[in-house]
Amino acid sequence: MTDKPTEDNLFARPRAHLVDFAFDEQVAQVFPDMIRRSVPGYETVIAMLGVFASDLVRADTRVYDLGCSQGAATLALRRHIEAPGVTLVAVDNSAPMIERCRANLAADLSPTPVELRCEDIQDTVVERASLVVLNYTLQFVALEQRQLLIARLYQGLEPGGALVIAEKIRAAAAPEQQDLVRWHHGFKRLNGYSGLEISQKRQALENVLLPEQPETHEERLRVVGFQQVYRWFQCFNFAAFIAIK
Ligand code: GEK
Numbered sequence: 001m002t003d004k005p006t007e008d009n010l011f012a013r014p015r016a017h018l019v020d021f022a023f024d025e026q027v028a029q030v031f032p033d034m035i036r037r038s039v040p041g042y043e044t045v046i047a048m049l050g051v052f053a054s055d056l057v058r059a060d061t062r063v064y065d066l067g068c069s070q071g072a073a074t075l076a077l078r079r080h081i082e083a084p085g086v087t088l089v090a091v092d093n094s095a096p097m098i099e100r101c102r103a104n105l106a107a108d109l110s111p112t113p114v115e116l117r118c119e120d121i122q123d124t125v126v127e128r129a130s131l132v133v134l135n136y137t138l139q140f141v142a143l144e145q146r147q148l149l150i151a152r153l154y155q156g157l158e159p160g161g162a163l164v165i166a167e168k169i170r171a172a173a174a175p176e177q178q179d180l181v182r183w184h185h186g187f188k189r190l191n192g193y194s195g196l197e198i199s200q201k202r203q204a205l206e207n208v209l210l211p212e213q214p215e216t217h218e219e220r221l222r223v224v225g226f227q228q229v230y231r232w233f234q235c236f237n238f239a240a241f242i243a244i245k
Contacts, residue, residue: 005030005032005036006029006033007033008030008031010026010027011200011204012194012196012197014196020208021205024094027096028096035069037191037193038193039136040184040187040236041235041238044235045166045240047076048233048240049135050077050079051080052242053076053078053079053081054080056161057077057083057130058161059085059086060083060084060085061085061128061131061161062126062128062129063087063088063129064124064153065089065133065135066121066134066137068090068091068097068116070097071105074101075104075105075108077133087114089114089124091121091124092118093118095118098118102116121141121149122141122149126153126155128156129156130158130161130162131161131163132157132162133163134163134164134165134166136166136168138165139168139209139210140208140209146212146220151224151225154226157245161245162242162243163221163245165217165243166239167211167238167240168209168238169212169214169237169238170237181237185198214231214239218231218241221243226244226245227245228244229242229243
């Protein structure tokens with residue numbers, strides 16, 4: 001990922017009919033720029049995945065990056081896995097994302113092999129895992145399917161294995177939620193997005209990206225059986241959790 005990313009101006013002009021956001025060719029083209037300018041803390045979270053990879057990945061296990069997009073998290077994990085005999089599995093159901101991920105992985109020389117799969121993460125069999133990552137992906141899974149998915153990931157983890165989840169969240173209390181959203185929009189404005197871009201993107205994501213309260217995530221992780229659940233990062237309305245089996 002050495003070339004300057006193509007600038008995201010997908011929502012810069014007024015759109016008569018806003019369709020729901022999709023991870024298509026147009027979005028894939030601008031995605032690295034879009035995610036860095038839209039998600040406060042994204043780069044920090046990516047970098048910290050390297051810490052978890054070197055600390056928690058065990059020999060002869062599997063590591064999963066579910067919703068890998070163009071491989072930013074996959075690469076951070078791969079570059080810091082020290083244990084031998086590990087296979088990384090990177091999954092996304094968007095073909096334009098997977099194409100670019102394949103090219104980014106090919107340009108990286110770290111030794112851990114990566115299996116790249118274009119499939120729905122709901123169909124991914126998870127087994128013998130020491131680390132599973134859902135980096136801003138669970139938010140796109142239907143609310144009623146989340147518990148089953150998290151329970152399945154728990155089952156696929158080895159004892160001591162960990163699930164890392166980064167997500168857009170919403171606060172329980174209305175005043176806090178309003179403040180967090182306003183500051184998030186301030187962050188986007190600082191990064192050069194106009195008011196029109198911010199509001200059109202917001203509408204396009206409304207039915208697609210469904211944020212939950214951090215307490216809902218933490219409770220779900222405990223209910224499926226995780227022993228330790230920590231919120232290790234938050235910046236405005238974006239948070240990251242780790243749950244250890
Ligand atoms: C990163 N983790 O750069 N099955 C497979 N893939 C899915 C599904 C699904 N059911 N739903 C959504 N996706 C990345 C960033 S982006 C986050 C993740 C964002 C994929 C979708 O195609 C997209 O590539 C990714 O999840 C979400 O660290 O755009 O806010």
